[in-house]
Each structure stands twice: as structure tokens, then as C-alpha cells.
Amino acid sequence: MSKASNAEHDAHRPNVKAFMIVFGALLCLTLLTTAVSRMHLEHAAAISVGLLIAVVKASLVAAVFMHLWGEDRLIHRILYAVAFFAVFLVSLPLMDAHLLTPLKTDRAPVASQHPDEGK
Amino acid sequence: MTTTAATANPDTHTGITNAKLGVWLFLCSEVMLFATLFTTYIVLRLSATTWPWGWDALNVPLGTLNTAILITSSVTIVMAYARAYDKDLKGFRFWMAATLFLSFAFLVVKGFEYHGEFSKGIWPSTSVFYATYFTLTGLHACHIIGGIIVNSTLLRMSYKKECWEHPLFLGRVEGAGLYWHFVDIVWIFLFPALYLI
Numbered sequence: 001m002s003k004a005s006n007a008e009h010d011a012h013r014p015n016v017k018a019f020m021i022v023f024g025a026l027l028c029l030t031l032l033t034t035a036v037s038r039m040h041l042e043h044a045a046a047i048s049v050g051l052l053i054a055v056v057k058a059s060l061v062a063a064v065f066m067h068l069w070g071e072d073r074l075i076h077r078i079l080y081a082v083a084f085f086a087v088f089l090v091s092l093p094l095m096d097a098h099l100l101t102p103l104k105t106d107r108a109p110v111a112s113q114h115p116d117e118g119k
Numbered sequence: 120m121t122t123t124a125a126t127a128n129p130d131t132h133t134g135i136t137n138a139k140l141g142v143w144l145f146l147c148s149e150v151m152l153f154a155t156l157f158t159t160y161i162v163l164r165l166s167a168t169t170w171p172w173g174w175d176a177l178n179v180p181l182g183t184l185n186t187a188i189l190i191t192s193s194v195t196i197v198m199a200y201a202r203a204y205d206k207d208l209k210g211f212r213f214w215m216a217a218t219l220f221l222s223f224a225f226l227v228v229k230g231f232e233y234h235g236e237f238s239k240g241i242w243p244s245t246s247v248f249y250a251t252y253f254t255l256t257g258l259h260a261c262h263i264i265g266g267i268i269v270n271s272t273l274l275r276m277s278y279k280k281e282c283w284e285h286p287l288f289l290g291r292v293e294g295a296g297l298y299w300h301f302v303d304i305v306w307i308f309l310f311p312a313l314y315l316i
Contacts, residue, residue, distance in 0.1 A: 061304050
């Protein structure tokens with residue numbers, strides 16, 4: 001193997017030490033999110049904390065285990081596009097719930113439109 | 120396409136192997152699938168008059184155990200990739216077998232959870248919450264089974280010299296690892312959404 005290919009080989013070498021650090025962090029964050037859920041936080045705060053910890057955990061897995069940290073720019077661009085559409089899709093019902101639905105109706109009649117409701 | 124990308128892997132037009140690009144595009148479609156299901160979850164939850172707290176409705180200790188199992192399996196598969204990278208056949212087999220063991224452990228724990236719910240007379244038709252729970256966790260379990268099939272195939276292939284020494288073998292292990300980490304990420308979001316908040 002030439003010196004150049006050796007250097008390229010080493011540059012892509014999996015970093016076992018980083019894997020172990022992330023593994024420890026993920027286990028700690030799992031225990032933290034479970035413990036926080038027992039604290040009976042206000043509903044909005046509980047969702048925000050739970051979502052924040054999940055995003056941190058997912059980012060660690062994607063960056064280190066999936067090698068996105070230092071991955072080719074093409075992969076990053078594809079993922080930015082997908083993230084945009086996924087966030088847009090998920091935000092649609094939230095926008096509806098907070099901006100449109102309160103103007104038209106309240107929650108109870110919306111729920112009672114389901115045929116099984118009230119059985 | 121950047122010049123850097125093209126020189127990173129001169130055998131391809133994009134600088135990335137076709138298999139790796141294909142796996143990433145497949146994962147993108149999976150992201151949209153689960154984003155659709157999460158959107159449905161939000162719509163149902165926002166329009167419901169009541170929504171049970173996960174601690175009251177589900178077995179949170181078993182869910183936490185499964186989270187730890189899946190995170191550990193993410194480490195074992197990345198260790199299998201590291202061993203394959205160094206052409207360490209024994210190490211690769213050990214870590215891939217550990218990944219498979221943890222995958223089955225996840226399904227067994229999930230089976231205990233489902234059994235506990237069925238024995239209490241809880242079914243997907245019981246409520247909107249349980250319909251959502253069984254749909255999301257059931258689809259995730261199907262992805263675990265898919266990962267088991269792929270990973271066990273790679274483990275079997277490693278016993279054939281021509282497969283182990285094939286130049287594409289490392290890329291196949293990397294692709295399987297990417298898929299497995301994605302399944303882990305999905306669970307990282309499912310766990311708090313269903314069990315904790």
C-alpha cells in the first residue's frame with residue numbers, strides 16, 4: 001500500500017475511543033430523560049426537555065456512529081433537504097393546532113367527530 | 120459535485136460509493152415514512168380530549184431496558200465495522216454476533232411488554248393511544264427484524280473466504296451499520312414520545 005493510500009486509510013479509521021465516550025453519554029442521557037419524566041414538569045416543559053434530550057442523543061448517534069461528522073458534502077446536502085421536508089411535515093399539524101383550529105372550534109368537538117368517541 | 124468529493128473516491132461520479140449513496144437515499148425515504156407517522160401521532164394527540172401518561176399506561180422500566188439494549192447494539196455493530204476495517208475476522212464475527220444477540224434481546228423484551236398488555240385485555244382497538252403505540256412500535260420491530268436478516272447474512276458471508284475478502288464486503292458492513300443506527304435513532308424519538316411525555 002502506498003503512503004498516500006495509507007494516509008487515506010488512517011483518516012477513515014473508526015475511532016473506538018469516541019464510540020465508547022458516546023456510548024456512555026447515550027446511557028446517561030437515557031437515564032436522565034427517564035428521571036426527568038418522573039418530575040411531573042408542566043406539560044410544555046416536559047415535552048421540550050424530552051425532545052431536547054432525544055435530539056442530542058440522535059445527533060450523537062448520527063455524528064459519531066454514522067460517521068456524519070466529516071462525511072462527504074453530498075450526503076450532508078441530501079440530509080439537509082430531507083430534514084427540511086420532514087420538519088415541514090411535522091410542523092403542519094402544530095401550526096394548525098396553534099394558529100387555525102383555535103379560531104374555528106375547540107378541542108372537544110374535534111375529538112368527538114371520531115365515531116368511537118363517547119362509546 | 121465538488122472536486123474534493125470526486126477525488127475522495129475516484130471510482131465513482133459522486134466521490135461516494137454507489138452502495139453508500141443508495142443506503143443513504145433509502146434512509147431518507149425511511150425518514151419521511153416515520154415523519155409521516157410522527158405527524159399522525161401529533162394530530163391524534165392534539166385532537167384527543169385525554170391522553171394517558173406513559174408511566175400509567177405502559178411498562179417504562181422495560182422500555183428503558185430496551186433503549187439501553189438498542190444503544191449497546193449500536194456500539195457493537197460499529198465495533199464490528201471497526202474490526203472488519205482492520206481485516207480482523209474473529210473480532211468482526213464476535214461483535215456482529217453480539218449485535219444479533221442484542222437484536223433478539225430487544226424483540227424478547229418487546230414480546231414481554233406486548234404479552235403484559237394483551238394479558239390485561241389491551242389491544243390496538245382499546246384506544247387511540249394504544250393504536251398509536253402498537254402501530255409505531257410494531258413497525259419499528261419490523262425494522263429490527265429486517266436488520267437481523269441483513270446482519271445475520273453478513274455474519275454467514277464472513278464464513279466464506281471469497282465473501283470476506285471481497286472488496287465490497289466492508290461497504291456492505293458499513294451500509295448495514297447505517298441502517299441499524301437509523302433504527303436506533305427512530306427508537307430514541309419513539310421512547311420519550313410514547314413512554315415518557
